[in-house]
Amino acid sequence: MRMTLRALAALLGYPSEELHANAGEVRAAIRDEVALPRVEMERLELLLRGFETEDLLDLQSAYSELFDRSRSLSLHLFEHVHGDSRERGQAMIDLGQQYMEHGFFLEASELPDFVPVFLEFASCLPPAEAREMLGQPAHVFAALAERLDKRQSPYAAIFHALVSLAGVRPAAEAVAQVEENTPAVDPPTIDEEWEEAPVSFNLAGAHEMGGPTGVVAKIRASNRAVNREAGQ
Numbered sequence: 001m002r003m004t005l006r007a008l009a010a011l012l013g014y015p016s017e018e019l020h021a022n023a024g025e026v027r028a029a030i031r032d033e034v035a036l037p038r039v040e041m042e043r044l045e046l047l048l049r050g051f052e053t054e055d056l057l058d059l060q061s062a063y064s065e066l067f068d069r070s071r072s073l074s075l076h077l078f079e080h081v082h083g084d085s086r087e088r089g090q091a092m093i094d095l096g097q098q099y100m101e102h103g104f105f106l107e108a109s110e111l112p113d114f115v116p117v118f119l120e121f122a123s124c125l126p127p128a129e130a131r132e133m134l135g136q137p138a139h140v141f142a143a144l145a146e147r148l149d150k151r152q153s154p155y156a157a158i159f160h161a162l163v164s165l166a167g168v169r170p171a172a173e174a175v176a177q178v179e180e181n182t183p184a185v186d187p188p189t190i191d192e193e194w195e196e197a198p199v200s201f202n203l204a205g206a207h208e209m210g211g212p213t214g215v216v217a218k219i220r221a222s223n224r225a226v227n228r229e230a231g232q
Helices: 002-012 017-021 023-033 038-053 056-068 077-081 087-101 115-123 127-135 138-150 156-166 172-183 190-194 215-231
Strands: none
Touching: 002 023, 002 038, 002 127, 002 138, 002 156, 017 038, 017 190, 023 172, 038 115, 038 156, 056 138, 077 087, 077 115, 115 127, 127 138, 127 156, 138 172
């Protein structure tokens, strides 16, 4: 599951030249681990082909249109769990503390509930713990998958895959609660809401628009580690 989670984190980050040039390697990492059922791999293929064939600027524009300009598709988990309530700040602190307790430190201005960061953390856990970690926001993943399906976005495949990896069926009531927590109207500019972030963490080598860099290098390093373990 480690490689698959890191690959999904890479795909959900802001599209980079590195990812654009190495989408095939990301595909191979997911296929080789065989953590996803065939139907989820088929869903992901459309997104992967897009990274291989579309212009990078078009990919970046489409990403920003989806995730940077709509709160209903925010990649910050607590946007959907707590909305604008006071519990959001404390939840951010608690999650950041959980990262630190596992030796996972963020080194640039990024929030711990950003989904690619969350997935990288989960990838560092033993499989059973990773699955349990994914299960906690599975209802958010399911809601995002449904919203992206309605927009006919290939990014929906990532969230379908995460629900599959969690191994749980999100309750309809929990998914409905996500709908209630999401603001009905987006603000004129999302950036205005994040001018004063309640908590500041860091992620080494973050893209200016979010998401970890060096994704292919991380996948390669993880693969080497897995191979060494298998050879022991």
